[in-house]
Amino acid sequence: SQELEQSPQSLIVQEGKNLTINCTSSKTLYGLYWYKQKYGEGLIFLMMLQKGGEEKSHEKITAKLDEKKQQSSLHITASQPSHAGIYLCGALPNSGGSNYKLTFGKGTLLTVNP
Amino acid sequence: GAVVSQHPSRVICKSGTSVKIECRSLDFQATTMFWYRQFPKQSLMLMATSNEGSKATYEQGVEKDKFLINHASLTLSTLTVTSAHPEDSSFYICSVLGPSNQPQHFGDGTRLSIL
Numbered sequence: 001s002q003e004l005e006q007s008p009q010s011l012i013v014q015e016g017k018n019l020t021i022n023c024t025s026s027k028t029l030y031g032l033y034w035y036k037q038k039y040g041e042g043l044i045f046l047m048m049l050q051k052g053g054e055e056k057s058h059e060k061i062t063a064k065l066d067e068k069k070q071q072s073s074l075h076i077t078a079s080q081p082s083h084a085g086i087y088l089c090g091a092l093p094n095s096g097g098s099n100y101k102l103t104f105g106k107g108t109l110l111t112v113n114p
Numbered sequence: 115g116a117v118v119s120q121h122p123s124r125v126i127c128k129s130g131t132s133v134k135i136e137c138r139s140l141d142f143q144a145t146t147m148f149w150y151r152q153f154p155k156q157s158l159m160l161m162a163t164s165n166e167g168s169k170a171t172y173e174q175g176v177e178k179d180k181f182l183i184n185h186a187s188l189t190l191s192t193l194t195v196t197s198a199h200p201e202d203s204s205f206y207i208c209s210v211l212g213p214s215n216q217p218q219h220f221g222d223g224t225r226l227s228i229l
Contacts (some may be wrong), residue, residue: 033217040122042207043158043220078199088157090218100211102218104157 004105023089031092120221137208143188
C-alpha cells in the first residue's frame with residue numbers, strides 16, 4: 001500500500017518568514033493533493049498536482065511535484081498567522097482508474113508567531 | 115461558500131446510544147462520498163466509501179455492522195455509529211467526490227464523545 005511521509009511534523013516560524021513542507025511517497029504518485037485543516041475542523045482544498053514537474057500557486061502558497069512524481073513540496077512565502085494550521089498531503093493510488101480513495105500523510109502542524 | 119455540509123458538528127452522548135451523522139453535498143450531485151475517522155494528532159483514516167443506490171464498501175478492519183452507511187440520494191449520505199462506546203469517540207469527517215471526480219471536498223467534521 002502507498003505511504004506518505006510528511007516533514008517536518010511540526011514547524012514554528014515568525015510571521016513574514018518563508019517555509020517549506022515536504023511530502024514523500026513510497027510509490028509513484030498518480031495525483032497529489034494538498035489540504036489545510038484547522039484543529040477540529042474540516043479540510044480545505046488547496047491544490048492538486050498530477051504531472052511530473054508541475055507547479056501551482058494559490059496566493060502565497062506554491063506546491064510542486066517532482067519529475068519522478070514521488071515527492072511534493074509546499075512553500076509558503078512571507079507567512080502570516082492566517083497560514084497556521086495542519087497541512088496534509090493526500091495521494092491517489094497509482095492504479096488510477098476509478099479508484100479515488102485518498103491516502104493521507106500524518107500532517108504538518110504550522111504555527112506562525114506574530 | 116461551503117460545498118459539503120456535515121451535521122451535527124459535535125455530539126456528546128451516553129454509552130450504548132446510536133448516533134447518526136449526516137453529510138450533504140450542496141453544490142452538485144454526488145454518487146460517491148467517503149467517511150473518514152481522525153484520532154488526535156493523527157491523519158485521516160478512510161473508513162468506507164459510500165455509493166449512491168448501493169452498499170457501501172468498507173476498509174479492512176472497519177466493522178460494517180458498527181458503522182452503518184446509507185446513501186439514499188445523490189446529495190445525502192449518513193453514517194450511524196450503532197451502540198456507541200467510549201472507544202468510538204473520535205472526529206469523523208465526510209468528503210464528496212467533486213465533478214469530474216476531482217478533488218474531494220470535505221465537510222467540517224463531527225466530534226463524537228461517548229461518555
